[in-house]
Amino acid sequence: MVRRVAVVAGGHSKFGKRYDATMRELCAEAYKPIYDEGITQDRIDASVLSYAASQFTGQGAGSALMADYIGLQEKPHLRVESACTTGTASLRAAWGMVAAGLYDVMLVMGVEQMNRVSSATATEYMSRAGDMRWEYPYGISFPAFYALMASRYMSEYNMPHDILAKIAVKSHFYGAQNPKAHLPKEIPFEEANNAIPICRPLNLYDCSLITDGAAAVVIAAEDRVKEFTDRPMWIKGIGAGASENMIQDRPSLTTIPGAKRAAKAAYKMAGIEPKDINMAQVHDCFTIAELIAYEDCGFAEPGKGPEIVENKENYIDGRIPVNCDGGLKSKGHPLGATGVSMTYEIMKQMRGEAEKSSRQIKDVKYGLAHNVGQSGQFVNVFIFERGW
Amino acid sequence: MAEKKELYLGYSTDKAITPFFQNWLEFLDQEKLMKSKCGKCGAEYLPPRQHCQKDMSECTLAEVSEREAKLYSYVIVDFAPESLSSKQPYVVAIGEFPSGLRLTAHITNLTSMPEVGMKLKLGFDKSPDGKMVTYRWLV
Numbered sequence A: 001m002v003r004r005v006a007v008v009a010g011g012h013s014k015f016g017k018r019y020d021a022t023m024r025e026l027c028a029e030a031y032k033p034i035y036d037e038g039i040t041q042d043r044i045d046a047s048v049l050s051y052a053a054s055q056f057t058g059q060g061a062g063s064a065l066m067a068d069y070i071g072l073q074e075k076p077h078l079r080v081e082s083a084c085t086t087g088t089a090s091l092r093a094a095w096g097m098v099a100a101g102l103y104d105v106m107l108v109m110g111v112e113q114m115n116r117v118s119s120a121t122a123t124e125y126m127s128r129a130g131d132m133r134w135e136y137p138y139g140i141s142f143p144a145f146y147a148l149m150a151s152r153y154m155s156e157y158n159m160p161h162d163i164l165a166k167i168a169v170k171s172h173f174y175g176a177q178n179p180k181a182h183l184p185k186e187i188p189f190e191e192a193n194n195a196i197p198i199c200r201p202l203n204l205y206d207c208s209l210i211t212d213g214a215a216a217v218v219i220a221a222e223d224r225v226k227e228f229t230d231r232p233m234w235i236k237g238i239g240a241g242a243s244e245n246m247i248q249d250r251p252s253l254t255t256i257p258g259a260k261r262a263a264k265a266a267y268k269m270a271g272i273e274p275k276d277i278n279m280a281q282v283h284d285c286f287t288i289a290e291l292i293a294y295e296d297c298g299f300a301e302p303g304k305g306p307e308i309v310e311n312k313e314n315y316i317d318g319r320i321p322v323n324c325d326g327g328l329k330s331k332g333h334p335l336g337a338t339g340v341s342m343t344y345e346i347m348k349q350m351r352g353e354a355e356k357s358s359r360q361i362k363d364v365k366y367g368l369a370h371n372v373g374q375s376g377q378f379v380n381v382f383i384f385e386r387g388w
Numbered sequence B: 001m002a003e004k005k006e007l008y009l010g011y012s013t014d015k016a017i018t019p020f021f022q023n024w025l026e027f028l029d030q031e032k033l034m035k036s037k038c039g040k041c042g043a044e045y046l047p048p049r050q051h052c053q054k055d056m057s058e059c060t061l062a063e064v065s066e067r068e069a070k071l072y073s074y075v076i077v078d079f080a081p082e083s084l085s086s087k088q089p090y091v092v093a094i095g096e097f098p099s100g101l102r103l104t105a106h107i108t109n110l111t112s113m114p115e116v117g118m119k120l121k122l123g124f125d126k127s128p129d130g131k132m133v134t135y136r137w138l139v
Helices: A023-036 A063-069 A086-100 A120-126 A142-156 A162-175 A189-193 A221-225 A257-270 A288-294 A304-312 A335-350 B019-029 B082-087
Strands: A007-013 A045-048 A078-082 A105-112 A197-200 A211-221 A235-242 A277-284 A366-373 A377-387 B036-037 B061-063 B068-077 B090-097 B102-109 B120-127 B130-139
Touching: A007 A023, A007 A086, A007 A221, A007 A335, A023 A063, A023 A120, A023 A211, A045 A086, A045 A277, A045 A335, A045 B061, A063 A078, A063 A105, A078 A086, A086 A235, A086 A335, A086 A366, A086 B068, A105 A335, A120 A142, A120 A221, A120 B082, A142 B068, A142 B090, A142 B120, A162 A189, A162 A288, A197 B102, A211 A221, A211 A335, A235 A257, A235 A335, A257 A288, A257 A366, A257 A377, A277 A288, A277 A335, A288 A304, A288 A366, A304 B036, A335 A366, A335 A377, A335 B090, B019 B061, B019 B130, B068 B102, B090 B120
Parallel strands: A045 A078, A045 A105, A277 A366, B102 B130
Antiparallel strands: A007 A211, A007 A235, A105 A211, A197 B068, A235 A377, A366 A377, B036 B061, B068 B090, B068 B120, B090 B102, B120 B130
């Protein structure tokens, strides 16, 4: 018998270039608000560390370090890794353990420290997530994979770059209102549309940030939830999907097939439809990724994603508010922390606890998190339901 | 027995050379692009796989006879991974042959912006010392 599971608490470090901390201090920063709420170590049965890429710091066996540093050294722990979707993969793993009855209360901690190496080195490390034999020798960086999608999308649907720039403008508009964001500044459209090229057709403002940071959530089994909160956020639907490893092998580059499969599975498990979703946190590692996510999550028909952008339906008072915390673009993208940060943001929005009313979405009953790894080889979609 | 020639693919090396891959590289050194074909179900793979994705049978190499393709998608890499930073900017393209097989490679002789759908021709290249061999797209 599968038990219902809820997110009952969360914490979040400041995202940015955190030369003042290593991953252990970042984890403590994310756990501190949870501890201060009274969820002390003795109330946590086990933990999962979401830590995607140990090459950035050289720190192996990260879950032992993290657990020890925050006082969970006597509790079982493990590390999960699946590229940029590590955060929600960790949540999925923890959900499975709690739903199955192995543990009642678990901490999911996501962390990454990426700024101890240069941008070129970070780009090198991330390019090795492509096929080392057939893609890596041609210098296909992480932005390059998404630029291949962008070129194809722009050609098939005759879309100008302006649409992508407007997504960046929206992300930075909200990121500027998020004190935890890595780059909390607004950018004008012209600047977003004409920034220096990184991987054409993508420019600097089409790309997410190389970020240090941590985020954490606590999940609990249904019969224990009331011990922790009267405002639980139920995990209502979980979908996971996968796609071909080499991007050239995908039948289409204007969609991520694994994301469509993951979304479909999540909606089915939750028993709801895309029109029921009140807010979404999507994996905007690049602006084109956010655009494709609108379509893969069912908020727009194929090729119609640009209409959401043109009509500003992705703002807080629009039909489907998306990434109103700044997203990976402005808030930042510490790989292992990202999926956990998405979960945290949905919980805070449901509780009406956005730091500024100007980015508070009204009356969130259902929130969706769409977390993509590599260029779509791994995808997790979560649907959360307000429990009060 | 003659010593095997040391060959690597592309512009930065993946040094995990297996006998199957070595054999494929030696064909490439002779300017022959080889796909692989499953001996059991006939499935074809480009780039080649030693094992069929469908039934795990051993595949054999067969030459790709097509020389012309269309540009399926492209990227101009302005900011490269560290290992290829000396070559930036460069253009990576996915070309699609009439048979439907696709190949990812650099376009090395562009004089204007690439366009999806434009014609590509298959070419070959090697480093001055002859150790790095590769295929490439030409316009």
